[in-house]
Amino acid sequence: MFHSLSLRLRVFLFFVLMGLGSVVITTGALYYGYGRAQADDPASGYILAAVMSSFGLIALMIGVWLLFDENVAKPIERLAATMRTRAHAGVDLELDTHQARYLGDLAPAAKAVSHQLTKTTLDTAEAVASETARLSMEKERLTALLTEIPVAMILVSPSHQIVLYDAQAAEALSQIHHPRLNASIFDYFDESGLLEAHTDLLQSGIDVPFTAKGIHGNLEFDARLKPLGHAPGYMILIDDAHAMASPDAARPLIYDFDLMDHDVEHVLEDTPVSKLNFVVFDTETTGLLPHKDEIVQIGAVRVVNGKIVPREQINQLVNPGMPIPPASTKVHKVSDEMVADAPDIHQAAEKFHAFSNHAVIVAHNAPFDMAFLRRHGKTSGLAWDHPIIDTVLLSAVLFGASETHTLDALCDRLGVTIPEELRHTALGDAQATAEVLCLMIPMLQSRGFNTFGDVIQQTRKHGRLLEDLN
Template identity: 65%
Template structure:
């Protein structure tokens, strides 16, 4: 059979259906005729019709199963694997055994993929050379900023953080986790910022003012300087730095935030412009209605990359003993969580960290159930849009494929260091890497806006019901 051409093999499917239908019709008529001689013509015709109808249904189902298993599913897998290679750069051989009944399709697809890989390699070499040049320029800029004894933050016209240096990160961290695209009013008292901004716009000059922290316990001498095109630079003086004098202060930035337009609603936002908070939890067990969280890990994804330094790796005191069976999985012990924040405080911190972003998780209903159960204690509402990588996998690779995190990582070329597997931060980072690789695949399928992706994932919601 493997030597037959694809067109001949499909012809055999239809031939089997036609010949089988003719044989069943003949058998039904013969049996009906025999019955008619004993019970009457009407009874014989009815019996023949029943035999033919149910026989044709059984034949159709059998041929469909063969077609689905040997043609449809292999084609779907080849298409998915080609998209993986086209949009993620993962170089894997196509599964020739699964496509053994598809004639020359698998070898032809492999040849196209190999040619694509060769072309991508040449492009990657050119990009690498340009990236190295840009990296040298960035290092020079970073070294220059290291000599300036102030903290610096760039803010876009909508009041969102576009850039912060290492010393500014330390200032922001005293108030909350530093985050690109976060409103500066998450860190400093909004009315003071507004007054300074109005004065800056009125005079067109630099404004000196006192920036009060939102917690009321911190205040900083600050200067606000307007930038061309809108927005401003905030310079904080006298901020204590823990960097060594000779150490370079890292820069975290995304200059696209300076000019990015604000969409009318989240559903109309392009995938490439969304901010994602990807998280995972480790728990005392698998029952969200009675077990508790022992660890929360999260990373932020912006502009198709994980933002360096913007992470949460928080142990949580569950208030109950951690079973040994759970500790063997995630390696979190009772001693490690003693004195750590409870779920109310840890949940509030994570809620602020995820503010204004799409929350992403692998099997999100499981992790979100733990957080929503305690939201009254946290004093927050978990109303962020939710995206689930299980459902994204079903959209891209078909519902019948395997959608575990390990399977996705293997399929998309994501490596999880063994020391980080089954830790909240390790699994969150792996999920983020998977998400980053799937986003261009979704866009290539025509799903460029968040609402379009949500609509597709809802069609596979039954997968999560089965998982949970």
């Protein structure tokens, strides 16, 4: 019967409970104090009554608050989070009307709105899918056409950030660093020589041959800078790249043309969170003690423009220099035999450090993973001073601190599936965390947390969660 009451009536009953409870407690305290009052000191009875009524009223307020929090406040918070997830992350989650059973007609009304939103979204999705299929065909034609060109291609924005590269260019770049969208081209090639050729390109408007010198070792490539007509930016063509890969090999394109318009001069705190470069990573270790255990695997993926970049990932086994306990192997499936010929933590960390250059590092419970890297950074000379975002804290910002914030719980909440064979592997958990991050970015923006500074300010309010986890 209580379930059929309106929300307004339920709130009214909370106040009635507080009023009646206050009367009963105060009356009872006065009666008890009167009975205990001494003839020569009647004030003692009133003092006793005041003390008893004070404690009683405080207990009543706490009890009513707990009832209100559990039956009204928390369900409203969960309802709002679920609707925001559906609206901004595109996750088709069913509203839990049982949890919101004391909210009157609010939950059914929210469910009706959500179903209508889903119907509208499906209609839109059909149109988008049709257009996406057309663009996919065009991309396949473009890829097939470019396959016939025996050079490696890198498209660079006016601010010298990588916008596109093909598989042969990726092979050339990987000899210096892991290829990365939106990375500075000067992370790979000597800046002075490239800028000199770029100046000639701007003045002549025609192809400019030059020697692309790698920033490490003695790597050199015969290359050309090619203008893009009236379009901004330029293209680097590496003429001898065909020697590095079979001309018949598949040449998938990695690109994001929206990066052409990126302004790289933003102060980090003022940079829109959707425009940040993220490296999302996870580690598997010999144990849970960062001061004595070691990393056995590093997995990482890159997120650019709010999307996971295909093929830009690290899946690196690490030789910990110590036996891996059988209990740990049972969890992450990494054995002593698997890491016997793997690089040590200094080599693996250096590779990951370069992969994370000019990016915001993201992890689920980041202090744990970063503690291992920073301990070895002191001896290897790597400064782990990257800005960091923790998805545990993002979960608390979006769903409330009282919710469960494990990676599994967050994936369930956002409809992200971790294949069982990838769970508790570094790359699998990094991929899942990256998918979660991509869904949470528009949700953060819908709350008005648009810049990196806004997000960090909100996550600091929940820092105690990480202290409790670690």
